Amino acid sequence: MKPPIVEHSEPITLIGGGDVGENDLNLASSVAPTLVAADGGADLAVAQGHMPQAVIGDFDSVSDDVQRLVPPERLFPVREQETTDFDKALRHIHAPLVVGVGFLGGRVDHQLAVLNTLVRRAATPCVLLGAHEVLFHAPPRIELALDPGSVVSLFPLARVNGRSSGLEWPIDQLTFDPSGQIGTSNRSTGPVTLEMDQPGLLVMVPRGAFDLVMQAFRSTRHVPWPAHAG
Structure with a gap:
């Protein structure tokens, strides 16, 4: 390499x-x-x-x-x-x-x-x-300290499953697919946690949440996907 x-x-x-x-x-x-x-x-x-x-x-x-x-x-x-x-x-x-x-x-x-x-x-x-937004590829787990009512859009580029807390419409029972189920224009009810089983989900939040996104990615709890992922 x-x-x-x-x-x-x-x-x-x-x-x-x-x-x-x-x-x-x-x-x-x-x-x-x-x-x-x-x-x-x-x-x-x-x-x-x-x-x-x-x-x-x-x-x-x-x-x-x-x-x-x-x-x-x-x-x-x-x-x-x-x-x-x-x-x-x-x-x-x-x-x-x-x-x-x-x-x-x-x-x-x-x-x-x-x-x-x-x-x-x-x-x-x-x-x-x-x-207007901050966009990132969802890691295995991320915690975002969003205010209630923040737009959280989720868009898959692969078939993915995951779990959430703090979303008005939870994703736990959904299978996202770029040609099927997507999750745009969801909303936070407070701090949001996303846990993904595999890579492939894009997350978009308001530009004003940039500092919160940076805090989440720099947290000691943040773990990226392994090198073979994606």
Whole structure:
């Protein structure tokens, strides 16, 4: 197995080339100050006054000007075309958590590819920050200290089962399937706990719950999926 390009004991911010809100990068960097760019995300980072510690991708969208600005030892081209730049970056990062900005919004096909990677790279916990929501792949167990009435949307990318507490409509008797049962627009009745039997479920909560999601992923009770999952 090749060593990771970026390895850190603290969360890492990963910026992509999609929609990045005015405060997205600052919010992510406040909890994950080490910045990595997925290809064209380097242009957005530099434009906002941030120099990435590494740029990973096939380099088909990062500009020549930015490539000249970034120190050459921080440029890591991965030339294969079989995977997306998000996948290339995520699989070359070793950190307890990745906070992604610039991966939600924009083209639907790009977003679907990102969500597919979240599930396939289940052993690398990643939280995506969007304009209206925070999205992540459900780990085996997570506890979220949500306020009552918070929207909790659950969407499967595989056939999955699990259990919940703190949801208005519990999931205990459900089998989620991308072509069948889904769980969008559920609501919290207070703190929420999800326990999943297998990987494959995406969770979306309001953007205002970003700090609570970060607390949950950084809790000593958080255990990620094993390396063979996803």
